[in-house]
Amino acid sequence: MAVIDERMAAEIEGDFVVFLIGMRINRIWKPAKWLPVMMAMPRMLNELERAPREETGFLGHTGMFGTIVQYWRSFEHLERYARSPEAAHWPAWVDFNRRMKGSRGDVGIWHETFLVKAGQYEAVYSGMPRQGLGRAGDLVPATGNREDARKRLSA
16 A cells, blocks of 8 residues: 555545454464454455445455454444345354354454444544545545644534
8 A cells, every 4th residue: 555645634424333343362272263253354354345335335444353443334234234144244153153152251252333423533644555544435635624633523
């Protein structure tokens, strides 16, 4: 990814969802429990990256292994993907629950969902390639009413 040599701010039209998801290996000596979890996420992200945004509502992601930040157009889009038997997530979730029966402490998974109202966020990037919300939305120069965090929040 090309580095952008100026200060940029992220903009995204309308409301959106920030979804954090992660895993924690609690018992390293049990790879049969945690390796399938680790291998499933790249498949899901590849599936989402290949699909048209208009259909899935998936706007992009950042990070890998440990914690991943995902951006979605709406909670309904996120939920539709998570519960779709045809998508990669649902079979992986069913398999995870089957394998964890009686041994939930071997590997931990977690997620947090944040509903973000239009204009109720700010983001700035300096000397960075497109990153985070700047990949999911648009990048604009961080000047004028985007010069500092307070101005970006009230812009």
